[in-house]
Amino acid sequence: YRKVVSNNCTDGVREQYTAKPQKCPGKAPRGLRIVTADGKLTAEQGHNVTLMVQLEEGDVQRTLIQVDFGDGIAVSYVNLSSMEDGIKHVYQNVGIFRVTVQVDNSLGSDSAVLYLHVTCPLEHVHLSLPFVTTKNKEVNATAVLWPSQVGTLTYVWWYGNNTEPLITLEGSISFKFTSEGMNTITVQVSAGNAILQDTKTIAVY
Incomplete structure (x- = not known):
């Protein structure tokens, strides 16, 4: 006897089990995030x-x-695949900018916010104050910066016999000396990863 093998399918079996492309159901946007490529703010x-x-x-x-x-400029894209390499932008001014992104499709929307600190390098700090003062008289000290606009800064002031510094977000402070003598005042200015300082001496009579 000889067995005959046939490759011919009948009764629609091939059509029944052949894979057919199906349209995937859409989803509403969820879990949106916006970050910088290096992870910094x-x-x-x-x-x-x-x-x-x-x-x-x-x-x-x-x-x-x-x-x-957040600086008056906005862009739109029609799909995420066109943004795989990220979105490049150049800020012309220093400051803190509110970057917002919103995604929409027919099923819903989502949004996210990033607060980005734009700075420029701080090159020089000069501490300005009088050379001479009298006891119990208010003294004004000012940190003069170059360039003058560099973004978000922290000022650390050391003066008198203080064992702890005074930390401010402003570049000027006022204080008094209660005794005569020579006193040293130091200001440190923190800008990003850089810290610059200047020191002056004031005579109190």
Whole structure:
């Protein structure tokens, strides 16, 4: 006897078990985040900063993305795949900018915010105050910066016999000396990863 093998399917079996492409159900945007490519919350004035938009769920191909850089400039994209390498932007001014991103599709929307500190390098600090004063008279001390606008700064002041510094966000302070003698005043200015300082001596009579 000889067994005959046939490759011919009948009764629609091939059609029944053949894979057919199906349209995946869409999803509303969820889990939206916006971050810088290096993970920092700072950027340098006049230099490119790369922003990355991340979405946990959503229809990538049919999503409208709107990004507002907070400096009067905004851009729109029609799908996330066109933003895989990030969004590059250059800030022309220093300050703290509220960067917002919103994604929309037919099923919903989501939004996220990033507060970005844009700075420029601090090059010089000069402490300005009188050379001479009298006891119990108010003295004004001012930290003069170059350049004058560098972004978010922290000022650390040491004066008199204080064992702890005075920390401020302003570049000027006022204080009094209660005894005669020579006194040293130091200001340290923290700008990003850099700290600059200046020291002056004042005579109290």
